[in-house]
Amino acid sequence: xxxxxxxxxxxxxxQIQYYQxxxxxxxxxxxxxxxxxxxxxxxxxxxxxxxxxxxxxxTMGLVQSLEEDRVGVVILGSHLxxxxxxxxxxxxxxMEVPVGKSLVGRVVNPxxxxxxxxxxxxxxxxxxxxxxxxxxxxxxxxHEPLQTGLKAxxxxxxxxxxxxxxxxxxxQTGKTTVAVDTILNQKDQNMxxxxxxxxxxxxxxxxxxxxxxxxxxxxxxxxxxAGASAPAPLQYLAPYAGVAMGxxxxxxxxxxxxxxxxxxxxxxAYRELSLLLKRPPGxxxxxxxxxxxxxxxxxxxxxxxxxxxxxxxxxxxxVETQAGDISAYIPTNVISITDGxxxxxxxxxxxxxxxxxxxxxxxxxxxxxxxxxxxxxxxxTLRLDLASYRELESFAQFGSDLDKxxxxxxxxxxxxxxxxKQGLHKPITMEKQVMIIYALIHGYLDEIPIEDIRRYEGxxxxxxxAAYPQxxxxxxxxxxxxxxEDMKEAxxxxxxxxxxxx
Amino acid sequence: xxxxxxxxxxxxxxxxxxxxxxxxEQIERELLTVRQVFSAPSELVDFLQDxxxxxNRARIIKSTFTTFSSELxxxxxxxxxxxxxxxxxxxxxxxxxxxxxxxxxxxxxxxxVTHLTPHQLEDIEAHFAKQFGYNRLALQNEIDESVIGGFxxxxxxRVYDASLKAKLEEVKRKxxxxxxx
Numbered sequence: 001x002x003x004x005x006x007x008x009x010x011x012x013x014x015q016i017q018y019y020q021x022x023x024x025x026x027x028x029x030x031x032x033x034x035x036x037x038x039x040x041x042x043x044x045x046x047x048x049x050x051x052x053x054x055x056x057x058x059t060m061g062l063v064q065s066l067e068e069d070r071v072g073v074v075i076l077g078s079h080l081x082x083x084x085x086x087x088x089x090x091x092x093x094x095m096e097v098p099v100g101k102s103l104v105g106r107v108v109n110p111x112x113x114x115x116x117x118x119x120x121x122x123x124x125x126x127x128x129x130x131x132x133x134x135x136x137x138x139x140x141x142x143h144e145p146l147q148t149g150l151k152a153x154x155x156x157x158x159x160x161x162x163x164x165x166x167x168x169x170x171x172q173t174g175k176t177t178v179a180v181d182t183i184l185n186q187k188d189q190n191m192x193x194x195x196x197x198x199x200x201x202x203x204x205x206x207x208x209x210x211x212x213x214x215x216x217x218x219x220x221x222x223x224x225x226a227g228a229s230a231p232a233p234l235q236y237l238a239p240y241a242g243v244a245m246g247x248x249x250x251x252x253x254x255x256x257x258x259x260x261x262x263x264x265x266x267x268x269a270y271r272e273l274s275l276l277l278k279r280p281p282g283x284x285x286x287x288x289x290x291x292x293x294x295x296x297x298x299x300x301x302x303x304x305x306x307x308x309x310x311x312x313x314x315x316x317x318x319v320e321t322q323a324g325d326i327s328a329y330i331p332t333n334v335i336s337i338t339d340g341x342x343x344x345x346x347x348x349x350x351x352x353x354x355x356x357x358x359x360x361x362x363x364x365x366x367x368x369x370x371x372x373x374x375x376x377x378x379x380x381t382l383r384l385d386l387a388s389y390r391e392l393e394s395f396a397q398f399g400s401d402l403d404k405x406x407x408x409x410x411x412x413x414x415x416x417x418x419x420x421k422q423g424l425h426k427p428i429t430m431e432k433q434v435m436i437i438y439a440l441i442h443g444y445l446d447e448i449p450i451e452d453i454r455r456y457e458g459x460x461x462x463x464x465x466a467a468y469p470q471x472x473x474x475x476x477x478x479x480x481x482x483x484x485e486d487m488k489e490a491x492x493x494x495x496x497x498x499x500x501x502x
Numbered sequence: 503x504x505x506x507x508x509x510x511x512x513x514x515x516x517x518x519x520x521x522x523x524x525x526x527e528q529i530e531r532e533l534l535t536v537r538q539v540f541s542a543p544s545e546l547v548d549f550l551q552d553x554x555x556x557x558n559r560a561r562i563i564k565s566t567f568t569t570f571s572s573e574l575x576x577x578x579x580x581x582x583x584x585x586x587x588x589x590x591x592x593x594x595x596x597x598x599x600x601x602x603x604x605x606x607x608x609x610x611x612x613x614x615v616t617h618l619t620p621h622q623l624e625d626i627e628a629h630f631a632k633q634f635g636y637n638r639l640a641l642q643n644e645i646d647e648s649v650i651g652g653f654x655x656x657x658x659x660r661v662y663d664a665s666l667k668a669k670l671e672e673v674k675r676k677x678x679x680x681x682x683x
Binding site: 023024025026027028029042043044045058068069089 | 506507510633634656662663664668674
């Protein structure tokens with residue numbers, strides 16, 4: 001956008017012509033106490049909860065608690081230059097963030113200000129960060145798949161567009177990797193991604209952004225960052241800023257994916273804020289409305305009906321557990337809000353199962369209806385097979401005298417686990433996932449040594465690309481298994497030329 | 503420790519009692535003296551806060567405020583007993599506020615760079631009384647050079663800012679949108 005001098009003077013001329021004295025009586029207040037990013041204000045009698053107020057130095061504040069003779073305000077920005085006795089004015093507005101496509105590819109803070117040094121964000125559109133979630137009639141059942149590119153998720157806990165799927169696990173179990181891989185796989189999927197980093201080290205966020213850039217994911221991704229050094233109000237606001245940006249896409253009939261990494265840090269920031277605002281602490285010292293904090297955020301993810309454009313917003317909230325304890329306060333809350341969870345376990349992670357998804361504790365309550373028919377067909381029994389393998393596995397450790405059927409089950413189970421392993425930042429397309437799982441459940445891998453399975457898989461994909469692209473295309477385009485004979489042929493011909501390592 | 507909320511509670515109670523007996527205005531006049539005596543730095547407050555004199559507090563107050571209405575003296579006794587001596591000026595201010603609200607008089611300040619002539623002040627009072635929702639305004643002129651030009655009326659946490667400074671701020675606000683600040 002270019003600004004010319006004539007345009008500006010024309011604009012000012014117009015303004016002079018229609019200039020009206022619009023000075024009004026405003027409500028003001030006085031700062032009586034400030035510190036830790038919170039200010040207590042005397043006055044501001046008619047202020048609304050959630051309204052923006054302006055301090056003398058231009059810093060904005062967000063009204064949080066209304067008391068008899070004072071209001072508690074969280075300061076958005078630098079609180080160092082705010083002093084006792086400063087005047088505070090009402091603005092009559094609620095907080096908004098810039099939204100729209102010009103934010104794509106940028107890294108912004110929760111106020112929508114760019115922090116990536118790439119200059120100004122040119123957008124005139126804004127959206128309020130707090131907004132009512134779409135109602136019952138505005139929604140539609142989830143039916144389109146969101147391909148994560150991870151075999152273990154797409155086969156066992158499928159995610160649909162508009163779903164809210166929790167990713168939960170201890171620290172260092174690969175939670176962020178799951179989200180990053182999912183975002184990387186959204187390339188050319190007509191999907192906008194918003195990655196909200198809350199309370200993370202800025203260096204970690206930098207590395208994640210760099211991963212996005214290297215894989216070309218920044219072309220459709222917005223990163224909202226409230227780092228560990230950001231004040232608690234900004235960490236608390238970050239998810240709401242992210243969801244507002246996602247809503248812009250959803251209400252315009254497009255698809256968005258919002259990743260909140262992670263909500264336990266946001267809850268901790270909100271706890272800090274609430275305690276400073278002198279709200280009574282409850283369980284684990286969280287305030288009473290910490291459930292509402294997350295429910296009103298996640299309820300805004302939806303699949304809209306066709307009258308509203310049929311857009312969707314998928315939410316992938318993260319929660320970090322302490323030593324695998326999913327019955328702590330925040331995990332149970334968020335589990336009950338979401339449509340399922342993906343549970344990542346550290347002992348699986350360290351035994352080499354990556355992504356370390358525990359198929360027993362992971363569920364997707366609505367994703368099944370969004371799975372493609374082909375995937376549903378091949379992955380239908382996978383979960384049960386895995387469960388019975390886990391059961392047998394511990395049992396079989398005692399003796400070697402096992403009957404043939406049991407041995408066969410153990411064999412298949414080991415191979416299943418091997419197939420579900422996947423390398424870092426290597427998303428796999430749906431049709432290839434279908435092919436390998438098809439080969440697995442029909443016993444083609446039973447004769448392949450376990451050490452060879454990963455190599456087999458990689459070579460199999462290359463072979464399919466080279467020799468049977470039409471089989472892949474059929475599955476991709478129809479979403480169904482149409483030519484089973486061709487699939488079998490592809491597998492057997494590949495099998496014949498695969499060289500085992502022994 | 504000052505406690506503005508408590509000060510207001512005392513004032514409301516006193517105002518209610520005074521209204522029942524119908525001498526709000528007499529108490530209002532007496533309170534002006536009380537405010538002066540209790541305003542910091544106050545020898546009386548220091549004396550009342552001295553633990554050595556605690557036994558004499560009631561006697562001293564009774565003998566000092568002999569000519570005052572009994573309700574007022576009783577209230578001061580109660581406040582001293584509650585260790586709320588420092589809240590007395592706040593109590594007086596709130597009482598004045600309550601009685602002025604009842605009368606429909608808005609008490610406030612008008613800030614300007616130079617002294618306003620009595621005529622100008624009258625004009626402003628007459629013009630803004632309706633807008634602020636009062637029958638009459640009682641404004642006090644204060645000099646504040648930071649307003650640059652024009653004037654600024656402040657009455658009970660509400661402000662009409664017709665100063666040059668506010669206009670400049672407004673212009674600044676229009677140039678720099680909220681999310682870029």
